[in-house]
Amino acid sequence: MKIDMTRVQPLLAEILRRLRHPSRRGIAQSLAALPVLVLLYVLILIPFTPSIKNIEKARVQQPAIVLSSDNMELAVFKRANRHWTKLADISPHVVDALIATEDHRFYQHHGIDFKRTASAALHTFGGDTQGGSTITQQLARNLYPDQVGRAQTLTRKIKEAITALKIESVYSKREILETYLNTVPFLYNAYGIEMAARTYFDKPADKLDVLESATLIGMLKGTSYYNPVLNPERAVERRNTVLAQMAKYNKLSPAKLGSLQKKPLKVDFERQIEQQGPAPHFAAYLRRWLIDWADRNDYNIYADGLVVRTTIDSRLQAMANQAVKRQADRLQGVANAEWGPRAWSAKKGLVRAFVRATSEYKVAVDSGLTDEQALKELQSDADFMRELRQKTTRVQAGFVAMDPRNGHVMAWVGSRDFTQDPFDHVQQARRQPGSTFKPFVYGAAFEQGALPTDTFVDKAVEIPLGGGAVWQPSDAGGPSGRTVTLRDGLVHSINTITAQVMQTVGPAKVASLARAMGVRQSKLELVPSLALGTSPVTLKEMVSSYSTIANDGAYIEPMMVTRIEDRNGKVLEEFHHAAPQQALPVAAAQTLLDVMRGVIDRGTGAGIRSTYGISADVAGKTGTTQDNTDGWFILMQPQLVAGAWVGFNDNRVTLNDYWGQGAHSALPIVGNFFQRALNGRVIDPRARFAAPRAFPLPAPPAPDEPTGALATEEQSPAGAAPPADTGASAELAPLIPLVPYSVSPDAAPAPAPGDPASSDRQ
Template identity: 65%
Template sequence: MITPPDIDLTEPAPSRLRQIVTSIAHGLRHPTLRGLAWGLAAVPVVLLIYVLALIPFTPSINDLRKAKAAKPSVVLSADGQQLTVFSRANRDWVPLAEISPHVVNALISTEDARFYQHRGMHLQRTASAAMNTVQGKVQGGSTITQQLARNLYPEEIGRARTMTRKIKEAITSLKIEAVYSKDEILETYLNTVPFLYNAYGIEMAARTYFDKTADTLNVLESATLIGMLKGTSYYNPVLNPERALQRRNTVLGRMVRHQKLPAEQLAALKQMPLKVDFERQEPELGPAPHFTQQLRRWLIEWADRNSYNMYADGLVVHTTIDSRLQVMANEALTRQADKLQTLSDADWAQKSGWTAKGAKRELMLTFVRDSAEYKAAIKAGQSDEQSFKELAGDVTFMQKLREDKTRLQAGFLALNPSNGHVMAWVGSRDFVIDQFDHVAQARRQPGSTFKPFVYGAALENGSRPYDGFMDQAVDIAMGDGSFWRPSDGGGPSGAPMTLREGLVYSKNTITAQVMQIVGPARVASLARSMGVRQSKLDEVMSLALGTSPVTLREMVASYGTLVNDGRYVPPMVVTRVEDRNGQVVEAFQSAVAETAMSTAAANMLLDVMRGVVDQGTGAGIRSRYGIKADVAGKTGTTQDNTDGWFILMHPQLVAGAWVGFNDNRVTMGDRWGQGAQSALPMVGEFFQQAIKAKVVDARARFSAPDGLSKQAPPPGLEPLPLPGAPLAEITPIEPPLGSAVTVQGPQGGAPTGMLSPPPIKYVNIQILPAAPAPAADLPAMQSPPPRAVEAGTQDAPRELPVLQMSAPRVVTEP
């Protein structure tokens, strides 16, 4: 021990501290033999204290027991089918008995010949490795148990070449030997060791490199895989076959040395080629990959809150998905989207659409300049002209760019309207290609599928399906001197129409007039109440035609509110979580239904939407798919056929589909891009198969009476037949104030732009003076605009307003 000079204990503390430091410095400059001896004796004590201090920072025995019994979480459908497994890595655990003995022999011979003799550490080998490391010769000295410690606890132990890491690794290996048997250590090691290409464990490695199972590996294949463990990238048999061959032969030599392989076979075996049969092993996605990815995020948070490990605690998650409906949804979406892709490819063909003159070529030029390759060329100093010319002339680049930009996408969702249970969820055409979820993540303009909110708000406000309007051109002041003129594909017919027909035939001119009656604030409020609760709705008049982007999940849930008598139930995906022993950890119930609109208005609106399927834009459900069940729905198409929508309601199931391109600058063709042609077939085929398989009862009926929206008006508002001149002879009139006029439409036949003859119109109209227009920032109903009102009603007059609105982009649907 170093003898310091005497310390005066009567001195103040700071003074004593200076004396101690001075004495230690003196002792180090002038050591004595006794001091050196005490110093050397203190080294192991200090080392022991350091080791003891590190013990709390290594995995506990309890942690090791949990790791020993680790079991990934399993996700099941409502009918008990496995949807996916949440494991930490892409591995398939196999028992030691199902692993080729050649693998075990090669591992022990190469990595740890005294594996069965030591208790976690090979002291002689560890000391030798430490001496070589001090001399600058890096040498591994870890046993199989120490390597397992690193594999099991990479964060706690790490892989840095430090003394601290080696001590923590040694402590953990001793603990492992106390908990695991030797065979369990081997089994765990071989099932957790990484082999590149997202393959963990010997089973996945055998499939990846040799297209066989672990129990069928021969001695050469076993030696190749075990040889990789020294450096998986360096000895990768796919990219570095010569190194892998040399390393394999080294492993064979060690097997001979340790008497695990007959020496007379070595020479012949070394001459054999590798014979790698490589195939990357992708994780099992299951039938609903987008759904399970959404569920994974939820389960991570749930497990953290409840102190569970979703990768190791063997949780069993029971979901609402019906595996039969999920398969039907997958097949319907894939089949119909493939057909549409063929049409899209023809529209965007290299010669006719991609490089020809016109708007598509201009869009193609934009895509080239938006590409990472173009930006990299500009950054490297090339001119715009040179960069563009080189890329445009690269056939491979241009073909890939076209395929990426013009790959059609789709989303599909089905749920039970009574309890919100999600029954089927398809987020894209192919999860491997497009992991973006078009059910819950994508926000797209809903087009005419948003119109039911407008008509629902009107019905809640006292309007009735027989209320009369004129299908005529509408000019709506934008507030800046310009006008918005919402129109339909075939132009206005000039004929009187009812509110019901406005929705059945998806007439933009009628919808705009209805929107003027109720105002955007009420429409947005109803949409939120019914289920559009995550997306922002712009409270402008053009909202009536679906200009605010929303998700498919919100829209399908909102339509479910209609079926549920106007009561909203949030979508639900999990019913219960069980532990590994089958005990229920937490059960979940459907949320209490919230009243979004009156039952009377909901039933009236739903019955109007029966007409969409029976005679309107959704008639293909009956004619093409032969569905005779009690159903109602709505199509939707946004401007230039950018988005196609269709949602169909059944008493037991509501399903909707969206179709479009990820880049909304790419649009669908006029022949096939409308919702009735693009999205409706997916929903139609799905329902057709669900009814055929009797998963859905074709005899089920809505609570809304059939024909409710076709009831006659009250006495005093007598309907008149539609005799008279052809449509072209109808001319605008400006009758004097207070007079009653009769408007006549064509006799028989369908007016221009209509799908079928309209029923009787209510045309007895009285012209009243105009009232002051409302302030721009007030709801439309607070101060009535100039109007025409129906004569002869018993109730308050129904208003047919002069329209005013401020609108961004307009959507249309024939």
């Protein structure tokens, strides 16, 4: 529709004329309409403020509780790091200081102090900005930061006032004070007066004296500006202002005021670290999942008292935590020796690269320093360099265990320490899997009719990649010229045999099978070297894929939650694993599993039996990537599949040729875990796979023969570095399996142009 501007222009001109030259009648009508417009605006905003129902349950909000399958608490999903304290258990000095400073007419108003609001408005118009919010209005902002907001706008003030009136209609004055003091933030992840008292004065809230109370209440005007740790002079000045307010409103005698204001600030600071449960990385992953579920079902994970029942077994989780810690601490001793100050200093180019990757370097360059100046300045800082070395050379590990029969995640360890290493090496980290990827190659061959007895010659292999590039995988010691069966090719992890098998089935088939079996989020490059695990994947994907092998080739999506209940025990939703998807024919899966039994019986994973004394029906695979960047080991048992990864966050940091191998870095974690699980009868040591055995199950060790956890002395092969002494009890510490290989460990193949550079050593 076309607008006739010749008609609109006169109308606009008349409106402008009346605005420029208003009549008395027009002014009177405008003034009369103003309250109506304001009232209308307020009514419009009411639906955009918290409901009475939400306000009623805000004080009694209950965070979601996460329980293990055996009913042990794993986590509590609090909105913040706070400890709710009743008003009767808070020092009366705190309450006196709060009311005297923030809202001295608190008991006279009903949420809005109109006199104070008007006074604040007048001062603001005069250029002296003042706050006019009551304690109740401040509580409205603290409880509902998203719905009320903190912007300095009229809309926010109106929404804040509406919410304050609602709060006053629901809560008593004592309840308002209690709620306010338990929700106000105090920096350093401390919410509420109890956590503030512990953080700044190392005492509970009921023991705070007048000076300490005034200091904490003084922070409310600006927690950072009046931070007593970083800005003690400002904190003292603000504390004395609070004391003066207390004296003004008869909460403090004038005689005491002068002496108290002269006293120095005494802070006993200790940051309060939120308690982590036994499976913090699992809990962090689950929190994100639960938030999505709650949003879809109109629940609040911080307030509605949800009870989440998970698949984690607390006994297995404890065993996993212990196994990861002990092996990682042991390997850290090795890393400290290999990357000590002298060795670190010798790697000048690499160290300079590490420095350039820091935020401190970026700040230095942004300030105007040249690259050389920034490097010189930072490298001359001994504390900075020591911290950089320790952080960069900190051994990392991940571990996860699943029940292959139903996909239940039974244990999850994302790193050595969640507080220090929150990055999750189970779900988030993608690393090259090395030889742990080889079962997909052999599985694809068995699916196409190959037999474990089929043979290839261990010879030099050259695979054209196009454009003149050639991939030449190799093994330590070079090709032997022997005829090797597919069974031995996988058992002894021979790269040249695996590469030839890959040629027969093709990368597309291998990638397709890997995706069907469980590698469903990571991208797989369709190149020949995929056979040796060059495409990064997650540990969770690999353990899920091995669970498919253990489940006769049927993939079951990993699941973590079995049921969600409300606070009264009513079941809100139950979860069951999806129908299994046959990723690999049963016969092929059973053939593959039986071949992988040989890895444990006589191959690169033999330490499971010789060192840890495990005589159960198990199968698995080791893996080591180029330059010992990543060490892997995954073990399958009919009731449990578990895998571990060991390495460093920066792949330029590695361990030596002995300790860096998966059989010596990752296998001990899984071995120790399984040993405990079997000995504790958490899983049945008599359970057997349905897959027929080509060779009999090895006999268990003699009763008087020491096994890994009981031995008190380690024997290292000639030339192997002994484990560093970490102070752990020799009787309890898990042993590193030091079994000689049946064949030499695989050598790293030279990467061809355009092909991912990786290899497997085991």
